[in-house]
Amino acid sequence: MRTRVLGTLAALLTALALFGAASAQAWTLWANHVGIGSGENKFGPFVSLSASLVEPLGSGIICAGIRGVGLMCPGKAEKVVFNAGSVVSSEPYAHNHSTFTSGFNGFYQ
Amino acid sequence: MRTPRSATGGRPRRARLATAGVTLCGALAYALAAEGGGAAAAAPPSAGALYPALGSSGPVGLTFATAQQIEAASPSRSGPAWRSEPDAYGAGTPVPATIRRLPSTDREAASWIAESGEGGVCVMVSPTRRVAGVYPVGATCGEGQAALEHGIELTYIYPDSDAMLLAGVVPAGTSSVTVALADGTSASTSVSGDGWALTATSEPVSYTMQPSGETVTIGGE
Numbered sequence: 001m002r003t004r005v006l007g008t009l010a011a012l013l014t015a016l017a018l019f020g021a022a023s024a025q026a027w028t029l030w031a032n033h034v035g036i037g038s039g040e041n042k043f044g045p046f047v048s049l050s051a052s053l054v055e056p057l058g059s060g061i062i063c064a065g066i067r068g069v070g071l072m073c074p075g076k077a078e079k080v081v082f083n084a085g086s087v088v089s090s091e092p093y094a095h096n097h098s099t100f101t102s103g104f105n106g107f108y109q
Numbered sequence: 110m111r112t113p114r115s116a117t118g119g120r121p122r123r124a125r126l127a128t129a130g131v132t133l134c135g136a137l138a139y140a141l142a143a144e145g146g147g148a149a150a151a152a153p154p155s156a157g158a159l160y161p162a163l164g165s166s167g168p169v170g171l172t173f174a175t176a177q178q179i180e181a182a183s184p185s186r187s188g189p190a191w192r193s194e195p196d197a198y199g200a201g202t203p204v205p206a207t208i209r210r211l212p213s214t215d216r217e218a219a220s221w222i223a224e225s226g227e228g229g230v231c232v233m234v235s236p237t238r239r240v241a242g243v244y245p246v247g248a249t250c251g252e253g254q255a256a257l258e259h260g261i262e263l264t265y266i267y268p269d270s271d272a273m274l275l276a277g278v279v280p281a282g283t284s285s286v287t288v289a290l291a292d293g294t295s296a297s298t299s300v301s302g303d304g305w306a307l308t309a310t311s312e313p314v315s316y317t318m319q320p321s322g323e324t325v326t327i328g329g330e
Binding site: 109 | 172174176179180186189190191192198199201202234240241242243244245246247248249250251256261262263264265266267268277312313316327328
């Protein structure tokens with residue numbers, strides 16, 4: 001009986017630990033196939049976040065930023081990560097560095 | 110049991126068709142090999158072969174932290190930090206174990222080279238001073254042979270001024286990089302250990318370099 005209770009408790013703690021790790025590592029999608037004009041910014045929600053990521057849809061150069069912390073722009077249409085290294089309260093955002101309208105997916109964690 | 114033969118009394122029709130098919134395939138393979146000059150047989154160089162900096166040693170100058178450590182503490186408040194889990198940022202991002210510090214060519218910028226999870230090469234950049242209380246680190250990777258042979262660039266734009274940090278990685282043998290800026294001027298810097306970095310006050314438009322002696326311009330279209 002005691003062994004069964006301890007086993008159940010251990011399984012519960014493991015599940016909680018795994019859930020915690022998974023939720024802490026997960027990206028939250030804030031922009032799903034969103035169009036963005038040349039030179040335009042698109043801001044996500046005001047949240048607690050430590051990183052922002054954008055992936056371009058097409059050939060546009062889309063930058064990833066965190067408002068008030070800065071912006072990271074790739075030289076080509078590639079995925080880019082902006083990592084604050086600490087949790088900050090701000091908004092993830094994307095900026096279109098190309099001379100034409102393009103699209104992107106935006107995430108934060 | 111009789112074997113069906115052709116009207117001319119030669120080998121069975123099925124056997125002759127098979128022989129013709131094999132001959133046709135052989136001729137096609139030969140023609141394709143001749144067209145490609147035999148280049149298809151040579152394996153393309155890997156990221157490690159084109160970027161010796163990936164094999165360098167020495168202090169990385171980056172704190173590796175788990176998601177829990179980033180949430181519980183503030184590792185980036187004393188220096189740049191990066192997630193230590195291999196899959197923390199998803200496919201096409203730097204593999205933490207391969208991250209190497211690049212020699213600095215600009216005192217405002219720290220930069221790193223890494224392999225991506227998909228065999229490409231990555232560049233990472235961070236300002237050497239705190240911004241909004243943290244040290245932001247950015248990363249982008251290039252996949253495919255063109256990216257490996259021409260390098261990767263990344264620009265950090267400060268939130269509170271027009272200043273920006275430009276950084277990149279280029280294959281071994283590239284000695285300098287010239288960046289055309291949006292204000293019509295240009296800036297050049299030397300390459301050190303496959304990396305380069307410079308400070309500018311106008312956004313980059315294109316990058317010109319000479320990997321393998323051939324002049325390559327990226328961007329500007």
